[in-house]
Amino acid sequence: MTAANTIDRPEARALVLDKLRKVYQTRGRPSFEAVKGIDMHIEPGELVALLGPSGCGKTTTLRMIAGLETVTSGEIRIGDQSVGDLPPGKRNVGVGFESYALYPPLNIRENLAYGLRARKVADADQLVDQLAERLEMRELLDLRPASLSSGQKQRVALARALIRRPPVLLLDEPLGHLDASARNRVRRELKLLQREFGYTTIVVTHDQLEALSLADRMAVMNGGIIQQLGTPDEIFDDPANQFVADFVGEPSINLFPGKVARDNGNVIVRVGDGTLIPAATGLSEGTDVVVGLRPQDCVTSGPADLRGEVAVFEDFLEFGQATVKISEVEKPMVVQTPAEETYRPGDEIAISAPAERIYLFDTTTGDRLR
Amino acid sequence: MATLDVRGVRKTYGRTTALHGLDFEVGSGEFFVILGPSGAGKTTTLKSVAGLVDIDAGQVSIGGRDMTGVEPYHRNVGMAFESYALYPQKTVSQNLASPLSSGRTGSYSEAQQKERIDAVTTTLGINHLLDRFPRELSNGQRQRTALGRVLVRPADIYLLDEPLSHLDAKLRASMRAELKTLGSMSDTTTLYVTHDYQEALALGDRIAVLRDGQLVQVDTPEEIWKRPADTFVARALGQPEMNLVDAIVDDGRVRFASGLAEFPAPPSLDLTTGQRVRLGLRPRELMVGSENVGHDWLDIPGKVLLSERLGRHVELDVEAGSDQLIAVSGSDHAPREGDAVTLQIHLPNVHIFDAADAADTDTARIGSATGDRPATREQETR
Numbered sequence: 001m002t003a004a005n006t007i008d009r010p011e012a013r014a015l016v017l018d019k020l021r022k023v024y025q026t027r028g029r030p031s032f033e034a035v036k037g038i039d040m041h042i043e044p045g046e047l048v049a050l051l052g053p054s055g056c057g058k059t060t061t062l063r064m065i066a067g068l069e070t071v072t073s074g075e076i077r078i079g080d081q082s083v084g085d086l087p088p089g090k091r092n093v094g095v096g097f098e099s100y101a102l103y104p105p106l107n108i109r110e111n112l113a114y115g116l117r118a119r120k121v122a123d124a125d126q127l128v129d130q131l132a133e134r135l136e137m138r139e140l141l142d143l144r145p146a147s148l149s150s151g152q153k154q155r156v157a158l159a160r161a162l163i164r165r166p167p168v169l170l171l172d173e174p175l176g177h178l179d180a181s182a183r184n185r186v187r188r189e190l191k192l193l194q195r196e197f198g199y200t201t202i203v204v205t206h207d208q209l210e211a212l213s214l215a216d217r218m219a220v221m222n223g224g225i226i227q228q229l230g231t232p233d234e235i236f237d238d239p240a241n242q243f244v245a246d247f248v249g250e251p252s253i254n255l256f257p258g259k260v261a262r263d264n265g266n267v268i269v270r271v272g273d274g275t276l277i278p279a280a281t282g283l284s285e286g287t288d289v290v291v292g293l294r295p296q297d298c299v300t301s302g303p304a305d306l307r308g309e310v311a312v313f314e315d316f317l318e319f320g321q322a323t324v325k326i327s328e329v330e331k332p333m334v335v336q337t338p339a340e341e342t343y344r345p346g347d348e349i350a351i352s353a354p355a356e357r358i359y360l361f362d363t364t365t366g367d368r369l370r
Numbered sequence: 371m372a373t374l375d376v377r378g379v380r381k382t383y384g385r386t387t388a389l390h391g392l393d394f395e396v397g398s399g400e401f402f403v404i405l406g407p408s409g410a411g412k413t414t415t416l417k418s419v420a421g422l423v424d425i426d427a428g429q430v431s432i433g434g435r436d437m438t439g440v441e442p443y444h445r446n447v448g449m450a451f452e453s454y455a456l457y458p459q460k461t462v463s464q465n466l467a468s469p470l471s472s473g474r475t476g477s478y479s480e481a482q483q484k485e486r487i488d489a490v491t492t493t494l495g496i497n498h499l500l501d502r503f504p505r506e507l508s509n510g511q512r513q514r515t516a517l518g519r520v521l522v523r524p525a526d527i528y529l530l531d532e533p534l535s536h537l538d539a540k541l542r543a544s545m546r547a548e549l550k551t552l553g554s555m556s557d558t559t560t561l562y563v564t565h566d567y568q569e570a571l572a573l574g575d576r577i578a579v580l581r582d583g584q585l586v587q588v589d590t591p592e593e594i595w596k597r598p599a600d601t602f603v604a605r606a607l608g609q610p611e612m613n614l615v616d617a618i619v620d621d622g623r624v625r626f627a628s629g630l631a632e633f634p635a636p637p638s639l640d641l642t643t644g645q646r647v648r649l650g651l652r653p654r655e656l657m658v659g660s661e662n663v664g665h666d667w668l669d670i671p672g673k674v675l676l677s678e679r680l681g682r683h684v685e686l687d688v689e690a691g692s693d694q695l696i697a698v699s700g701s702d703h704a705p706r707e708g709d710a711v712t713l714q715i716h717l718p719n720v721h722i723f724d725a726a727d728a729a730d731t732d733t734a735r736i737g738s739a740t741g742d743r744p745a746t747r748e749q750e751t752r
């Protein structure tokens with residue numbers, strides 16, 4: 001192989017998880033099933049986010065793919081090769097874990113260039129410079145790992161995973177320690193780099209905004225199971241169940257009790273002493289449901305399907321946010337209002353919503369009712 | 371309830387100057403927010419008012435009374451710190467009763483104590499937790515209890531140091547709304563410190579923006595938003611941050627350095643030919659355009675590099691010549707990556723700032739593209 005000026009784009013590979021399970025057996029304790037048989041087919045060059053609360057199995061899944069955790073049953077394939085039994089170093093995956101060890105005596109530049117030099121890549125320095133520029137870490141290159149803050153270490157870990165140009169890239173909470181404004185910029189840069197180099201990528205995160213904004217597709221996990229796998233649009237606009245609807249979206253979706261009724265043959269939902277008209281049709285009269293309505297989907301200029309009284313109004317100038325007491329509904333409802341509207345506590349407010357944005361869930365299983 | 375008057379307060383730690391002579395007044399009953407990044411001197415300001423640090427120069431007066439030499443104990447301020455200070459061996463109700471039974475600010479009968487505790491815990495939504503111990507509470511409940519300990523005792527001024535910063539995003543939003551109710555119910559003067567611009571906008575009667583130990587601007591939320599004194603203030607409010615674009619004044623027009631857009635130089639701002647400026651464009655005010663919206667709109671042609679879904683919105687990263695602009699669009703008809711788009715902004719929303727030698731240097735606001743009055747920076751008015 002001749003030394004090229006820059007490293008070639010890696011040959012992106014598909015990553016397949018087939019009925020992947022992980023059971024932890026600790027002597028003297030009941031076994032714990034952290035990952036309960038998940039299936040996923042990730043296309044070459046695709047970025048998939050695993051999103052869920054702590055303990056949902058997302059990091060265990062990532063560690064199994066990296067080879068840092070044994071697989072209880074099921075299969076992991078990269079391209080057409082089954083890698084479940086290979087040691088981590090032979091899997092051809094790049095891992096950006098937060099705790100990823102750096103060589104303490106080497107400065108950051110040397111740490112980043114180390115792997116490139118070992119593979120006799122020409123222009124390693126130039127490559128390090130380019131990447132450092134884009135990840136806003138040029139000033140870190142001459143420092144040693146011990147003097148970095150956690151946010152800086154995180155950027156270095158990310159750079160180190162990216163610079164190897166692996167066909168499959170695994171990132172665990174890659175932006176968690178950055179402050180809000182750096183996080184936004186580094187996130188965009190990460191996405192552009194991922195596009196440019198075509199890594200097949202899995203990002204683990206508990207931050208729903210990060211998942212929505214980065215991912216081509218995202219898997220929302222809870223209790224070791226994938227609750228929903230889909231594009232950010234599908235997850236946000238068409239949640240499969242109450243867990244997904246509640247976990248994704250900020251401010252949180254409003255959830256309150258409702259009862260299905262019929263009006264001239266059409267399905268309606270009674271909420272307190274108000275009425276909503278959902279898009280769902282397959283519901284029988286008298287069914288108790290959980291109604292989900294996102295603060296951003298509430299319309300304050302339409303009919304008074306729900307009537308309420310403003311308890312708190314917060315003006316963010318680009319938009320407003322009202323906390324509203326709906327008559328005969330116990331929990332207050334959060335409503336986002338357009339910039340030009342202002343309210344005072346005690347003001348009456350009329351709320352409606354587009355039919356397809358009114359989500360209904362089963363009161364026991366939490367499944368979406370359509 | 372009392373006024374607070376801070377005059378020329380200076381504080382150094384060794385060779386580091388934490389506060390460079392702060393001046394501000396807080397009206398009686400006012401909710402006053404100090405907004406700034408970490409290290410700006412927010413906590414030092416609070417501690418100076420509370421008397422927990424010795425200031426090197428200047429004066430703090432509470433209710434018209436000079437506090438120089440007055441011990442913290444006798445200043446009658448209630449201060450809540452970032453971390454929860456609760457007695458682990460006491461229940462919530464005992465924790466709340468202890469500031470009242472210390473005898474420090476008058477004595478309260480059992481009935482009076484109960485009445486005050488009831489009022490505070492009801493507002494904070496923790497009245498069902500009175501018999502629990504701190505270890506049996508969630509983080510959010512603990513934070514509320516700690517806040518309750520401060521609010522239960524009548525004080526001239528409440529000093530609150532990032533009381534919501536330990537909560538997750540969703541809980542923070544609901545607590546913020548509760549604090550707002552509390553703020554409008556109690557007429558106690560409050561000095562509130564935060565790095566979160568949404569908290570500042572939602573809670574503050576007025577906001578003081580602090581940078582490196584100096585006040586950059588003190589004003590109402592609306593004024594700060596519409597007429598930020600400089601690029602630091604402009605970027606401190608709003609997420610995503612305001613876009614800054616280089617431009618030059620030429621032949622009575624302000625032209626983007628990229629050459630892609632221009633508008634008439636507003637006569638009232640006295641811009642001179644050849645003068646370099648920076649334009650500030652807020653992402654949410656940049657619309658993805660249809661044609662011909664009107665003569666007082668600015669059109670900027672570009673190409674979508676990235677489209678990121680953020681809840682109900684889509685954040686677009688648009689390449690416009692040499693500029694990279696962030697715009698926010700609704701998710702329903704958002705353009706796709708690679709699409710050519712025209713970004714449009716209403717001229718009164720375009721801010722004009724002095725040019726900077728380096729991208730991260732902050733410069734003063736000259737005015738808006740329609741000649742709106744210039745803003746003043748605190749340091750320069752002194």
